[in-house]
Amino acid sequence: MGDERTEGDADEPTTYTAAVGEVAPVDDPDPADDPADESVDDADDDSDEAPEADAPVRRRRTPKLLIAGRVVTALVSAAVLAAMSVVSLRVDQLDQSKNTTDALAEAAAGPSAPSDDDGANDILIVGNDSRTDMQGRPLSARLLRELRTEATETLNTDTLILLRIPHDGSKGSAVSIPRDTSVMVPNLGREEKINGAYGITKAQVMEAMVGAGEEDRAKINRDSDDAGRTSLVQAVQVLTGVRVDHYTEVSLYGFYLLTEVIDGVDVCLNRSTSDPDSGASFAKGPQTVRGGDAVAFVRQRKGLPRGDLDRIVRQQTFLSSAMRKVLSGDLLTNNAKLNALEDAVSKTVVMDDGLHFLELVNQAQVLASGNVQFVTIPVEAVGARNDRGQSVIVVDLPKVHAYVESLLVPATPPPTPTGLGAADYGGTVPAAAAVAAQPAVPCVD
Secondary structure (H helix, E strand, O other): OOOOOOOOOOOOOOOOOOOOOOOOOOOOOOHHHOHHHOOOOOOOOOOOOOOOOOOOOOOOOOOHHHHHHHHHHHHHHHHHHHHHHHHHHHHHHHHHHOEEEOHHHHHHOOOOOOOOOOOEEEEEEEEEOOOEOOOOOEOOHHHHHHHOOOOOOOOOOOEEEEEEEEOOOOOEEEEEOOOOEEEEEOOOOEEEEHHHHHHHHHHHHHHHHHHOOOOOHHHHHHHHHHHHHHHHHHHHHHHHOOOOOEEEEEEHHHHHHHHHHOOOEEEEEOOOEEEOOOOEEEOOEEEEEOHHHHHHHHHOOOOOOOOHHHHHHHHHHHHHHHHHHHHHOOHHHOHHHHHHHHHHHHHHEEEEOOOOHHHHHHHHHHHHHOOEEEEEOOOOEEEEEOOOOOEEEEOOHHHHHHHHHHOOOOOOOOOOOOOOOOOOOOEEOHHHHHHHHOOOOOOEO
């Protein structure tokens, strides 16, 4: 997710800084229809005649099975209601612990904002490599070493996934955007690598606020972060041609904490690989990664056959595997883990105020169910140089817009990008798409 800085690297970015079913009620039979419930007249009977000596006296009684059924129903119903109440309460607590941003409202007000009626719920998932938590508190030197980010002060958004969930219930898409994609950033008035839109804007706003005499560091960080998020959302909208409906941002520290809470994420590699810059050192085959190793897994770019493309595949498979682990384990019923998750959310997650945490859980279920295809936008050229000598990825905006729009038409497969072909950029990434079809975690590079 983050960038690995090396001396004289022209490729560096331009930044500066369980479902619960219904319990059917047991029908209460009418006593008048049940012969077993008939009884002789008791002491209230006015008749002077006594029953014959050999006539059986039948007493009114409720069948034991019926009593047992009612008790079980009552107990199960109470348990279901209690469980639903607890889960609902904890989800609400998680929602209240999140940090919020007004970036979407600001981006929607801009002149370049697309129509908001495009047939899908579009959620932008952002991963950044911030050296602070979401309250602006610096991470410790030990944590920075664990995250392998202590050597750089830049802020980049190297994980960008647009989750498109069609309103008609058809299969959704998780659209990955390569970090080096060159795109017009409206508020900057020029093209930049898309992973730098946030950081460049944040740095400019911080400088302006300090120059204007602002001394409240918390306010400076908060306002500059929101400006950076707005800039990033606008750039994504320019690139994809769709309105971003919701925003979710997770830091590298968030990836670190999530994997600790869920006891690691299952992954699989086709071959052994290592990269000193990201701290990656992994053996071939299936394995479980957590903490710093999980961060290195999603950050590694060097030493992979297709560089950033293989990093995108890793991020896609990691996300799918993590969502499976969250929903198949005891996270939502384990109080200790929920407490740890709440703490992680408060430190590392930012969402727009209109996105409730429960909706995020629902989208996680969609990701884990296999009803989402993982794809990457089509590109025209890789490794091109911009006017500042930076290595960038070149795209054709009309082609990207058409491709993203085509994902909402289930009867028509997405068009195969021209130029590099689907095996390189654009179209469904085979290794990542296999996540939806295979019960086991697929092996990737």
